[in-house]
Amino acid sequence: MKHRWKNVHRHGLAAPAAFSRRGFLTGSAALATGAAGASLLGDGFIAPNAFAAAGTVNVEVDAGQNENPFRWKSAQMKSKFGFDTKLIGLPFVGQYEKLVSELTARSSAYDVLVFPPYFLGDFVALKFLRDLDQYKSLMDPKLADYLPVYRDPVIKRNGKTYALMYDGDLLQISYRTDLFENAKERQDFKAKYGYELAPPETWDQYMDIAAFFTRPPQLYGTAFYAARGFCYAWFVNIFAGLGGKWFDDDMKPGINTDAGIKALETLVKMKQYSPPNILQIDYPTLNEVFLNGSTAMVVQWDDLPLKVENPKMSKVVGRGGFAPCPVRSYMPYSRVMAVSAFSKDPENAYRLASYMQQPEVSITYVYDPDCGQDPYRVSQLKDDAVKNHEGKPTMSPAAAKSYVAAIRDGLKAGYPELSIPGAPRYLDILDLYVSQALAGSLSPKAALDSAAREWGGITDAEDKDAQKEAYTAWIKSFKDAGVQY
Amino acid sequence: MTATAPAFTGRRRQRRVAEAHLGWWMIAPVLIVLAANSIFPLVYAVFVSFHNFQLLIPVPHRFVGFANYARIFRDALFWSSLEVTLWFIAGVVFLQFPAGFGLALLLHRLRRRQDLLVTLFLVPTIIAPSVAAFQWAQLYNYQFGPLNYILGLFHLGRPTWTADPQLALPALVFVDFWEWTPFMTLLLFAGLRSLPQNIVDAARVDGSTACQVAWRIYLPLLRPVIGIALVLRILMSVKLFDIIYVLTAGGPGTVTENLAYFTYIEGFRYFNLGYACALAILQLIAVSLLAKLLIRMTRRPGVAHVIPAGGAA
Numbered sequence: 001m002k003h004r005w006k007n008v009h010r011h012g013l014a015a016p017a018a019f020s021r022r023g024f025l026t027g028s029a030a031l032a033t034g035a036a037g038a039s040l041l042g043d044g045f046i047a048p049n050a051f052a053a054a055g056t057v058n059v060e061v062d063a064g065q066n067e068n069p070f071r072w073k074s075a076q077m078k079s080k081f082g083f084d085t086k087l088i089g090l091p092f093v094g095q096y097e098k099l100v101s102e103l104t105a106r107s108s109a110y111d112v113l114v115f116p117p118y119f120l121g122d123f124v125a126l127k128f129l130r131d132l133d134q135y136k137s138l139m140d141p142k143l144a145d146y147l148p149v150y151r152d153p154v155i156k157r158n159g160k161t162y163a164l165m166y167d168g169d170l171l172q173i174s175y176r177t178d179l180f181e182n183a184k185e186r187q188d189f190k191a192k193y194g195y196e197l198a199p200p201e202t203w204d205q206y207m208d209i210a211a212f213f214t215r216p217p218q219l220y221g222t223a224f225y226a227a228r229g230f231c232y233a234w235f236v237n238i239f240a241g242l243g244g245k246w247f248d249d250d251m252k253p254g255i256n257t258d259a260g261i262k263a264l265e266t267l268v269k270m271k272q273y274s275p276p277n278i279l280q281i282d283y284p285t286l287n288e289v290f291l292n293g294s295t296a297m298v299v300q301w302d303d304l305p306l307k308v309e310n311p312k313m314s315k316v317v318g319r320g321g322f323a324p325c326p327v328r329s330y331m332p333y334s335r336v337m338a339v340s341a342f343s344k345d346p347e348n349a350y351r352l353a354s355y356m357q358q359p360e361v362s363i364t365y366v367y368d369p370d371c372g373q374d375p376y377r378v379s380q381l382k383d384d385a386v387k388n389h390e391g392k393p394t395m396s397p398a399a400a401k402s403y404v405a406a407i408r409d410g411l412k413a414g415y416p417e418l419s420i421p422g423a424p425r426y427l428d429i430l431d432l433y434v435s436q437a438l439a440g441s442l443s444p445k446a447a448l449d450s451a452a453r454e455w456g457g458i459t460d461a462e463d464k465d466a467q468k469e470a471y472t473a474w475i476k477s478f479k480d481a482g483v484q485y
Numbered sequence: 486m487t488a489t490a491p492a493f494t495g496r497r498r499q500r501r502v503a504e505a506h507l508g509w510w511m512i513a514p515v516l517i518v519l520a521a522n523s524i525f526p527l528v529y530a531v532f533v534s535f536h537n538f539q540l541l542i543p544v545p546h547r548f549v550g551f552a553n554y555a556r557i558f559r560d561a562l563f564w565s566s567l568e569v570t571l572w573f574i575a576g577v578v579f580l581q582f583p584a585g586f587g588l589a590l591l592l593h594r595l596r597r598r599q600d601l602l603v604t605l606f607l608v609p610t611i612i613a614p615s616v617a618a619f620q621w622a623q624l625y626n627y628q629f630g631p632l633n634y635i636l637g638l639f640h641l642g643r644p645t646w647t648a649d650p651q652l653a654l655p656a657l658v659f660v661d662f663w664e665w666t667p668f669m670t671l672l673l674f675a676g677l678r679s680l681p682q683n684i685v686d687a688a689r690v691d692g693s694t695a696c697q698v699a700w701r702i703y704l705p706l707l708r709p710v711i712g713i714a715l716v717l718r719i720l721m722s723v724k725l726f727d728i729i730y731v732l733t734a735g736g737p738g739t740v741t742e743n744l745a746y747f748t749y750i751e752g753f754r755y756f757n758l759g760y761a762c763a764l765a766i767l768q769l770i771a772v773s774l775l776a777k778l779l780i781r782m783t784r785r786p787g788v789a790h791v792i793p794a795g796g797a798a
Contacts, residue, residue, distance in 0.1 A: 093734065097753045104540060122541055228736035277627035279648035279737040425755050432739070439650040439738030461542055
C-alpha cells in the first residue's frame with residue numbers, strides 16, 4: 001500500500017499505482033459510512049447549515065437604494081446559510097427588456113430576480129420562474145402576515161406562489177405642514193376657494209391647492225413624475241380617483257373613456273403649477289423638489305416621508321404631512337423576489353428570498369430612508385416600527401403616526417397595478433402616449449385613443465379570450481382581498 | 486515527347502485544380518466567420534421580417550408576407566422618427582460639414598502647432614458617446630447646469646433644454662455636432678494635406694482670393710474625400726442611439742425618437758422582432774442606396790476641368 005500513491009503524473013497529480021474496482025468500492029463505502037455517521041453526530045461534528053456549502057447566490061435588483069437591504073443582511077445570511085450574496089444591479093428603466101433578453105436565452109446569471117409584480121404575468125407565461133410552493137418546507141414564508149392586497153393578487157398566479165414580497169408600493173401625498181397650517185395661508189385660501197385648506201380629497205381640490213401655492217420661482221404648487229418611463233402612473237392615479245377601470249368586461253380599454261380624458265387633461269394642466277423642468281422630473285428629481293422646499297405638495301411613492309424626516313437629505317424636516325391620494329391611491333411598481341427557472345442553486349435562492357421577507361428581518365428595512373422599500377406585512381404597520389435598519393427611529397412619533405396612517409388609509413382604497421400577460425407592453429404604450437400629451441405633441445383625447453387602439457392590438461395578439469380570463473381572475477383576486485374595483 | 490505531353494498537361498491541370506482548392510481552403514475560415522457573423526444574421530433578419538415573430542407571446546410564429554413592411558408605412562411613429570433622423574442628417578450636411586471644412590482650412594493655413602490642435606480637436610470624438618451624453622446632461626441641467634448659470638448672469642432665462650419639446654431636438658443635434666465635427670475636420674484636413682500645393686500656388690499667382698481658392702480649387706479637388714466623410718457621418722447619424730438614450734430616452738413624448746431608437750423600442754422593449762427586423766431591413770436598403778448615390782456623385786467625371794488653366798501650367 002505504501003507505494004500505491006508514489007506515481008506522479010507529468011502534470012504533478014498523484015495517481016494510484018494499482019487502482020482496482022474492489023479498492024474503489026471499499027473506499028466509497030467507507031467514505032459514505034463515515035459521512036452518514038458524522039451527520040448523525042449532529043451539530044458538534046457537521047455544521048447545521050452544511051447544506052448551504054454552495055458559494056454565491058446572484059441577486060438581480062434595480063440598481064441604487066433598492067440594493068441596500070441585501071447589503072445589510074448579506075453577513076447574516078452568510079453566517080446562517082453559508083452563501084455569499086452577489087448583487088447585480090440593472091437600470092430601473094430598461095430592467096424588463098434586459099431580463100427578458102437574458103431569460104429567453106436561458107441565462108443562469110441570476111438566481112433571485114427582484115422585479116415589479118407587473119412583470120409576473122409575462123414571466124409566468126414564459127416559464128421564467130420556479131413555483132415556490134415546492135420550497136416552502138425549507139423556510140416558512142409566513143404569508144398569513146402579508147397585507148391581503150399584497151398576498152394572492154401580487155405573488156400568486158394560477159393558485160401557485162411564484163414570488164415573495166420585497167417592497168409594497170403606493171402613491172401618496174406629501175405636503176408642507178408649515179404652509180397648510182399657516183393661519184394667513186388658510187385664511188387666504190378660504191377667501192379664494194370657499195373651503196378650508198387641508199390635504200385634498202378630490203382632484204379638483206388638489207388642483208386648487210396646487211394653483212394657490214404656485215409662486216414662481218420660489219415655490220411651486222406641485223410636481224409629478226412627468227419624464228418618459230413612468231409618467232403613466234401619475235395619470236392612472238388620477239384616472240383611478242375619477243372611477244376609471246383598466247378594461248371593461250369585454251377587454252375594451254377603459255383609458256380613453258371620459259374618466260381617462262379628464263384625468264389626462266388634469267395632468268397636462270398640472271404642468272402649469274409645477275417647476276419649469278417638469279418634463280424632466282423623474283423619481284429622484286421629484287424627491288428633490290420636495291426635499292429642497294421648492295414645492296408645496298407632491299404625489300410620490302410612500303418612501304418619500306422617510307427622506308423628508310432625514311436631516312441629511314431634507315430641508316423640510318419636521319414640516320412634512322402625509323395623506324392618501326384623493327379617492328384612490330395607485331399602487332405602482334412594488335417589488336417581489338422570485339427564483340429564476342434557470343438558477344443552478346434554487347434552494348439557496350429560495351432561502352435568500354424567504355429570509356429577506358421574514359417579519360423580523362423585513363421590519364428592519366421597510367422604514368429605512370436609505371432604501372426604497374415600503375411596508376407589505378400587517379406586522380409592519382405599527383407607529384413604533386418606524387426605525388432604520390440599525391434600530392434608530394427615523395421619524396418623530398407624530399410624523400410616524402401620520403405616515404403609517406396614510407399608508408393604511410391609502411391601502412384601503414388602493415388601486416391595483418395592471419398585472420396580466422402583456423402588462424409591461426400595455427403600460428409602456430400608455431406611458432408613451434401620456435408622455436406625448438404632456439409634451440404637447442397630441443391632445444389628451446388623441447393620445448388616449450391611440451393608446452387604446454394599441455392596447456386592442458396587444459389584447460388580440462395575446463389572444464383575447466385568454467386575456468379576458470386572466471384579467472377576470474386577477475380582478476377577482478383583488479376583490480377577494482377586499483379591494484374595491 | 487508526344488507521349489509525355491498529355492501527361493504533363495494533365496499534371497499541370499491537376500496542380501492548378503489543387504492550387505485552386507488550396508486557395509478555397511485557405512480562405513474558408515474567413516468565409517465561415519463572415520457567413521456566421523454577417524451573412525447568416527442578415528438572412529435570418531430578412532426571414533424574421535416576413536413573420537409575426539413576437540418573443541413574448543408563446544405561440545408559433547406565422548408567415549405574414551409583407552405585412553410588417555406595410556405596417557411601417559401606416560405607423561405614425563415611423564414617420565415622426567424618420568423626420569427626427571432627417572434632422573440629424575441635416576445637422577451633418579448643413580452644420581458639421583461647413584464647420585468641419587472651415588476648421589480644416591484654418592488648420593491647413595496654420596504653420597505651427599497643427600499636431601497639437603488636431604489632438605485637441607479629436608478629444609470630443611474619442612470620448613465614448615454615452616459618456617459625452619452624461620457630460621451634456623450635466624451641462625443642460627435646468628437647475629445646476631453651467632449653461633443656465635451663464636445665461637442667468639445675462640438675464641437670458643433658464644431654458645429646460647432637453648425637457649422642452651421645442652428645444653430637445655436642437656439640443657441633441659448640437660451634442661452630435663460637438664462630438665463629430667472634429668471627425669469631419671480631421672478627414673477634410675487630411676484631404677487638404679494631400680492636395681498638390683503647386684495648383685494653389687499657381688492660383689494665387691493668378692490673383693485668386695482665399696475664398697476663390699477654397700471654392701474653386703479645394704472643394705472640387707476634395708470631392709472624393711467629402712463624399713466619404715459625408716457618407717460615413719450620415720451612416721453614423723442614422724445609427725445614432727447613445728446620446729438619445731442617455732439624454733432624453735426619445736422624449737419629451739417622441740420628439741427626439743429617431744429610427745434607430747424606434748427600432749430598438751420595437752425590438753427590445755416590445756419584442757416585436759418581426760416588425761423590428763422589417764424596420765432594420767428597410768433602413769439598410771435606404772442607407773445603402775443613399776451611400777451608393779453619394780459615392781457615385783463624388784466619382785462624377787469633371788474634376789480636372791475645375792483646375793485653372795494657369796494652375797495646370
